[in-house]
Amino acid sequence: MNRVELAEFLRSRRSRVTPREVGLPEGDRRRTPGLRRQEVAQLAGMSIDYYIRLEQGRGPHPSRQVLNALARALMLSQDERAHLFHLAGQPVETSRRxxxxxxxxxxxxxxxxxxxxxxxxxxxxxxxxxxxxxxxxxxxxxxxxxxxxxxxxxxxxxxxxxxxxxxxxxxxxxxxxxxxxxxxxxxxxxxxxxxxxxxxxxxxxxxxxxxxxxxxxxxxxxxxxxxxxxxxxxxxxxxxxxxxxxxxxxxxxxxxxxxxxxxxxxxxxxxxxxxx
CATH class of the missing domain: 3.30.450.180 (Beta-Lactamase)
Structure with a gap:
């Protein structure tokens, strides 16, 4: 598991997603580009403390369920989702042949x-x-x-x-x-x-x-x-x-x-x- 790269990747993807894209109000005093940490945690169904630790590179080894939830919350593409799994040390499902x-x-x-x-x-x-x-x-x-x-x-x-x-x-x-x-x-x-x-x-x-x-x-x-x-x-x-x-x-x-x-x-x- 590459904690540093995982943390940087999560921060970069979070800054890219707007509240409107995920159905959240934007508000008038928003200073953070993209989503706030608590908003990602809310969308992914996890505690804000857990998500903060992931972004700080000191979190636990995330499960497949957590990674899937994060991929959904951050609106990751197929390639980005696979990259997320690689950074977390989880195998990526492959298509049948x-x-x-x-x-x-x-x-x-x-x-x-x-x-x-x-x-x-x-x-x-x-x-x-x-x-x-x-x-x-x-x-x-x-x-x-x-x-x-x-x-x-x-x-x-x-x-x-x-x-x-x-x-x-x-x-x-x-x-x-x-x-x-x-x-x-x-x-x-x-x-x-x-x-x-x-x-x-x-x-x-x-x-x-x-x-x-x-x-x-x-x-x-x-x-x-x-x-x-x-x-x-x-x-x-x-x-x-x-x-x-x-x-x-x-x-x-x-x-x-x-x-x-x-x-x-x-x-x-x-x-x-x-x-x-």
């Missing part, structure tokens, strides 16, 4: 050449996909591992509004949050889910509002209207299927009505994958 997906499922999605298909874990990381899914969703192969997360797309991607109608995005956002809360209940000790929730609560007021509703619902089939920049509108049925013997993984398929304009659009999209 393609190797976590059973071979039989990798073979299946590769075989589905005319259907966009991908494998999703409980915290909405996309672990594996076929070429058509990559073209439909925006070149998954070129995206960094941590960026291939559907929750982050929904609440932080400026491109999503161009691909989904407002109604479809709103419906999908609400259903995704309800499903993520159900997953958090099924896997209360999963650090990846906890970290994602903490990150999004800090960075997205919309996520925080939906999360506070405590709605719970397992994600199932859903209709989506996708506007693709190359082939236009695609009305798809998003089917979510459990992976046998892996209750933490799901197979997601995008199907269309046979013979429909959307079906033809997907075929045109597949031709792009073959020619590229």
């Amino acid at each position: 393609t190797s976590d997906v059973p071979d039989r499922m990798l073979h299946l999605i590769a075989f589905l050449e005319e259907v966009p298909a991908y494998v999703l874990d409980a915290r909405y990381d996309i672990l594996a996909w076929n070429p058509l899914a990559s073209v439909l969703m925006g070149d998954l192969d070129a995206q960094p591992l941590d960026d291939r997360n559907v929750i982050r797309w929904v609440f932080r991607s400026p491109d999503l509004a161009e691909r989904l109608s407002d109604e479809a995005r709103s419906r999908f956002a609400r259903a995704s949050i309800a499903d993520l809360r159900a997953a958090a209940g099924r896997y209360p000790d999963d650090p990846g889910i906890q970290a994602l929730v903490t990150e999004m609560l800090a960075l997205s007021p919309e996520f925080a509002e939906l999360w506070a509703r405590h709605e719970v619902g397992i994600r199932r089939d859903q209709r989506k209207r996708i506007v693709h920049p190359l082939v236009g509108t695609i009305d798809a049925i998003c089917q979510v299927l459990p992976v046998p013997d892996r209750d933490d993984l799901r197979l997601v398929l995008y199907t269309t009505e046979p013979g429909s304009p959307s079906h033809q659009a997907l075929r045109e999209l597949r031709q792009l994958t073959l020619s590229s």
Whole structure:
């Protein structure tokens, strides 16, 4: 644990956050840039004395729960949160990788050449996909591992509004949050889910509002209207299927009505994958 660096990092992040950003009154006689120490302690649910000792480099070794609370209170980004954990000597949760997906499922999605298909874990990381899914969703192969997360797309991607109608995005956002809360209940000790929730609560007021509703619902089939920049509108049925013997993984398929304009659009999209 690097107490000196941790203390300096906390002070620098505290000075960056304004009261308005965290829903606190600013007042007329505020001299401290950013938040006051007692305000950070209040937002993180800890005593002011405990937080002061951390900022003075003489505090105890903070637990993961304390670090997650501080990351949320200080509105840390994903990279900043990871840095906070490193300074405190705590391991950072890592995203799962393609190797976590059973071979039989990798073979299946590769075989589905005319259907966009991908494998999703409980915290909405996309672990594996076929070429058509990559073209439909925006070149998954070129995206960094941590960026291939559907929750982050929904609440932080400026491109999503161009691909989904407002109604479809709103419906999908609400259903995704309800499903993520159900997953958090099924896997209360999963650090990846906890970290994602903490990150999004800090960075997205919309996520925080939906999360506070405590709605719970397992994600199932859903209709989506996708506007693709190359082939236009695609009305798809998003089917979510459990992976046998892996209750933490799901197979997601995008199907269309046979013979429909959307079906033809997907075929045109597949031709792009073959020619590229």
